Every structure is written in C-alpha cells, then in structure tokens.
Amino acid sequence: xxxxxxxxxxxxxxxxxxxxxxxxxxxxxxxxxxxxxxxxxxxxxxxxxxxxxxxxxxxxxxxxxxxxxxxxxxxxxxxxxxxxxxxxxxxxxxxxxxxxxxxxxxxxxxxxxxxxxxxxxxxxxxxxxxxxxxxxxxxxxxxxxxxxxxxxxxxxxxxxxxxxxxxxxxxxxxxxxxxxxxxxxxxxxxxxxxxxxxxxxxxxxxxxxx
Amino acid sequence: xxxxxxxxxxxxxxxxxxxxxxxxxxxxxxxxxxxxxxxxxxxxxxxxxxxxxxxxxxxxxxxxxxxxxxxxxxxxxxxxxxxxxxxxxxxxxxxxxxxxxxxxxxxxxxxxxxxxxxxxxxxxxxxxxxxxxxxxxxxxxxxxxxxxxxxxxxxxxxxxxxxxxxxxxxxxxxxxxxxxxxxxxxxxxxxxxxxxxxxxxxxxxxxxxx
DNA sequence: TTGAAACATGAACCAACATTCAACTTAGAA
DNA sequence: TTCTAAGTTGAATGTTGGTTCATGTTTCAA
Numbered sequence: 001x002x003x004x005x006x007x008x009x010x011x012x013x014x015x016x017x018x019x020x021x022x023x024x025x026x027x028x029x030x031x032x033x034x035x036x037x038x039x040x041x042x043x044x045x046x047x048x049x050x051x052x053x054x055x056x057x058x059x060x061x062x063x064x065x066x067x068x069x070x071x072x073x074x075x076x077x078x079x080x081x082x083x084x085x086x087x088x089x090x091x092x093x094x095x096x097x098x099x100x101x102x103x104x105x106x107x108x109x110x111x112x113x114x115x116x117x118x119x120x121x122x123x124x125x126x127x128x129x130x131x132x133x134x135x136x137x138x139x140x141x142x143x144x145x146x147x148x149x150x151x152x153x154x155x156x157x158x159x160x161x162x163x164x165x166x167x168x169x170x171x172x173x174x175x176x177x178x179x180x181x182x183x184x185x186x187x188x189x190x191x192x193x194x195x196x197x198x199x200x201x202x203x204x205x206x207x208x209x210x
Numbered sequence: 211x212x213x214x215x216x217x218x219x220x221x222x223x224x225x226x227x228x229x230x231x232x233x234x235x236x237x238x239x240x241x242x243x244x245x246x247x248x249x250x251x252x253x254x255x256x257x258x259x260x261x262x263x264x265x266x267x268x269x270x271x272x273x274x275x276x277x278x279x280x281x282x283x284x285x286x287x288x289x290x291x292x293x294x295x296x297x298x299x300x301x302x303x304x305x306x307x308x309x310x311x312x313x314x315x316x317x318x319x320x321x322x323x324x325x326x327x328x329x330x331x332x333x334x335x336x337x338x339x340x341x342x343x344x345x346x347x348x349x350x351x352x353x354x355x356x357x358x359x360x361x362x363x364x365x366x367x368x369x370x371x372x373x374x375x376x377x378x379x380x381x382x383x384x385x386x387x388x389x390x391x392x393x394x395x396x397x398x399x400x401x402x403x404x405x406x407x408x409x410x411x412x413x414x415x416x417x418x419x420x
Numbered sequence: 421t422t423g424a425a426a427c428a429t430g431a432a433c434c435a436a437c438a439t440t441c442a443a444c445t446t447a448g449a450a
Numbered sequence: 451t452t453c454t455a456a457g458t459t460g461a462a463t464g465t466t467g468g469t470t471c472a473t474g475t476t477t478c479a480a
Contacts, residue, residue: 016427017426017427018425018426018476018477018478019477020427020476020477021426024427024428042252042336046467046468047467055429057429057430057431057469058428058430058469059428061468061470062426062427066468066469097414122335123336125332126251126333136384136388140388147413154415155414155415156413157414157415158415160413161404163388163389163396164413166384166385166389167381167384167385168381170380170381170383170384170385171377171380171381171384172380173384174346174383175373175376178346178350178373178376186373191373194373194374194377195377198374198408199408199413199414200412200414202408202409202410202411203357203366203367203370203374203409204307204365204366204409204411205365205366205367205368226456226457227456227457228446228447228456228457229447230446230456234457234458255436255438256437256438256439257437257438265458265459266458266459266460267439267459267460267461268439268458268459268460269457269458271438271440272456276438277439
C-alpha cells in the first residue's frame with residue numbers, strides 16, 4: 001500500500017475526549033514533572049512516569065507521541081507557570097525598583113518550592129533548545145518592558161536596552177540557583193535587596209569613601 | 211574466585227607511556243570536545259569520537275574508563291581553560307572597574323571562539339553536577355576576590371558579599387550566551403561597557419532627569 | 421439497552437550504543 | 451637484533467528502555 005493520507009490535525013490529536021481521559025493525562029503530566037525533575041531527562045524513564053502515575057505503560061502513548069514531545073509540552077507549561085507566578089507577585093507597586101525587587105523575590109521563592117521546574121527548564125537547553133530560547137527571550141522581553149515603564153516613570157534612567165534586561169535576568173537566574181536551589185542560607189528578601197542595591201547604585205565607592 | 215585485589219593507583223592508571231600513546235589520547239580528547247560540543251552528551255557516541263579521532267573504537271578504552279569519565283575530565287579541562295584565558299586578559303589594570311570590563315570582554319570572546327566549551331560546561335549541570343558546581347563556585351570565588359581588592363583600592367564600595375559575585379557572574383554568563391553564542395549582533399566591547407555601566411552607576415535615573 | 425469510540429493494559433519487539441576481549445602490531449630498551 | 455610492554459583493532463556481547471500492538475474494559479450518546 002502506498003503512503004496513506006493522514007489528516008495533520010487528527011494525527012496530532014491526542015487530546016482526551018472524556019473526563020476519564022483528562023484525569024489520566026493530568027496524572028501523567030504531574031508524574032512526569034516529578035520524574036524529570038528528580039532524575040533529569042535521560043535518567044527518567046517512561047516506565048518510571050507511568051508507575052508514579054499509577055497507569056499502565058501503554059497508556060502513556062494514548063496521550064503523548066514520544067518522550068521528547070512530553071518533555072517539550074512540560075517545558076512550555078512550566079515556563080508559563082513561572083511567568084504567571086511572577087506576574088501575580090507584582091500587581092501593585094509604587095516605584096520600578098520595588099517592582100524588580102518583588103519580581104526577584106517571587107522568582108526565588110518559586111524556585112525553592114518547585115525545584116523540579118527549575119531543573120526542567122534548565123535541561124531544556126539540551127533536550128528542546130527551541131523552548132529554552134523562547135522561554136528566556138520572552139522573559140527578557142518582559143523585563144525590558146518593565147525597564148521602559150520604569151524609565152517613563154522617571155525611576156530608571158533613559159537609554160536602557162534589551163541587553164540590560166538580559167543582564168538583570170542573568171543575575172536573577174544565578175542568584176536563584178545559588179541561594180534558592182542549592183542552599184537556603186539566605187532569605188529571599190535579603191538576596192532581592194542585595195540585587196536591588198546593584199541596580200539602584202551599582203557597586204562603586206561612594207564619594208568620600210575609601 | 212573471590213573479589214580480587216586491585217591496586218587503586220594502578221586501576222586508575224590509564225596514562226599513556228609512550229609518545230604514540232600520548233598522541234592518540236590527545237586526538238581522542240580533541241575529538242571528544244568536538245563531538246560533545248556539537249551533539250551534546252547523550253547524542254554523542256564513542257564511535258563518533260573515535261571516528262573523528264581516526265582511531266579504532268577499542269582504543270578509546272585504552273585511555274578512558276567510560277564515557278562519563280571522559281566527559282568529567284573534559285569539563286575540568288574546559289573549566290581550567292576558561293579560567294586561564296580570563297586571567298591572561300586581566301594582567302594589567304588601573305582600576306577595578308576596568309578589570310571587570312576586561313574580564314567580561316575576554317569571556318565573551320572566548321565563548322565565541324569556543325562555543326563547544328560553553329556547551330560542555332553547561333551540560334555538566336546534568337551529566338556531572340559536581341564539576342558544574344565546582345566550576346561556578348570557584349569562578350564566583352575569584353570574582354569575589356577581585357571585588358575585595360577593588361574595595362581595598364577604593365574603587366568599589368565596602369560590604370560587598372559573595373552574593374554580589376554570583377550576581378555579576380550571572381550577568382556575565384547570560385550576556386555571554388545571548389550576545390556571544392546565540393548571536394554576534396553586538397560587539398563584545400559594547401556589551402562589556404553596558405554591563406560595566408550597571409556596576410558603576412546602577413540603572414537609576416540621574417538627579418534632575420525624568 | 422447497546423454498540424462504537426475512547427481508553428487501559430503490559431508483554432514483546434527492536435534498535436542503539438557502551439563496553440569487552442582476544443588477536444595482532446609497534447616501540448624502544450637491553 | 452630481540453623480546454616484552456604498550457598500543458591498536460573491530461567484531462561480538464549485553465543491556466537498557468522507547469515504542470508498538472493485540473486484547474480487554476469502560477464510557478456515553480442514541
């Protein structure tokens with residue numbers, strides 16, 4: 001038989017059509033987040049995921065095409081969760097500096113409570129580079145918008161570029177890794193204050209010091 | 211037969227003993243850096259490495275115990291190379307700010323010329339977490355020492371902590387990734403200037419602006 | 421009630437390497 | 451020149467784990 005016709009929509013369509021299916025898919029997704037978070041992509045196994053989820057091995061392929069596809073879906077989901085958590089923490093703000101401080105503090109607390117999310121996003125650099133780039137590009141864009149608003153409000157100086165957003169993001173990510181994931185020896189507030197100090201004044205000696 | 215005695219030194223010893231052996235090991239190391247850099251740890255194969263090196267598959271195990279062991283050795287080697295490259299770029303300096311600028315500029319240029327090194331170090335977070343932590347902890351320590359020297363010289367303010375070093379390192383790493391590896395739309399000097407601007411003055415509006 | 425679509429199950433399949441090994445070649449000290 | 455340790459070779463082995471599939475069960479609209 002020649003190559004048979006496949007509806008591109010149908011072929012992608014592994015969405016559950018009943019309440020039962022939805023529940024199973026949810027269980028698999030949650031289990032996968034744990035498994036990937038604990039073991040990393042390559043050490044994680046489909047068997048491990050279905051065991052955690054309490055389903056049969058084969059059920060996995062009812063909802064996902066492959067291990068990679070699942071991981072990719074997960075990265076997008078986590079990316080969104082980080083984003084909305086941060087957004088939720090910055091609803092009200094007086095000045096732009098305080099808003100950045102809140103953003104970092106929220107990020108650090110989120111990282112602590114969801115270490116597996118941090119790991120999945122980070123590992124996507126190698127498993128699903130596209131999603132990785134997208135995640136950070138969008139995050140940088142969001143920071144950049146805040147920078148522009150801050151400039152307009154007179155809190156930040158003029159002429160800030162997207163690269164400034166990348167610098168701030170890098171600061172936040174590394175502080176989150178070191179003081180959020182690796183150890184909790186310092187409080188999120190203290191770290192956020194410290195980072196804010198850099199943004200506010202830099203690290204130069206004050207006039208008359210030294 | 212019971213477990214036989216193995217001299218711990220001998221068992222580790224896969225060092226070449228002739229010029230020929232040394233040359234082969236060198237070829238394997240270089241080939242491995244390329245293979246891991248291009249494909250990542252899991253996609254890379256021993257076969258691919260030995261093919262690049264132009265040796266037989268079995269020769270690999272004359273010099274390395276396993277794929278993991280080789281990767282680990284490579285990470286340590288790369289880490290050292292980054293370190294010494296940066297050190298070489300900071301020999302002479304007037305003020306501490308300029309030194310930091312040179313460090314970032316050197317790092318960015320190095321990343322551009324050796325994208326595979328960047329990738330290998332980054333992937334070690336998942337393949338050899340120990341080496342990954344060690345790399346960044348030592349880098350942070352070195353930055354922190356520079357901060358202290360800068361304070362003593364009257365360029366930087368007092369009271370800088372190790373966390374400041376982590377913040378600066380995060381900035382540098384992300385700027386290196388975005389403007390060194392992903393695209394070269396901006397020159398290393400421009401990015402280094404921009405980062406230095408943050409360290410010097412922060413991003414607050416100047417008095418009388420806005 | 422009923423029948424077809426959706427869903428669940430887990431044994432079996434299979435390809436992809438990492439690793440081993442026994443036979444062979446080369447180097448270089450004596 | 452000779453002999454042994456060092457180095458080379460690549461076919462064979464073994465294991466792991468993603469994916470498939472035939473069979474059985476549940477759901478729910480008509």
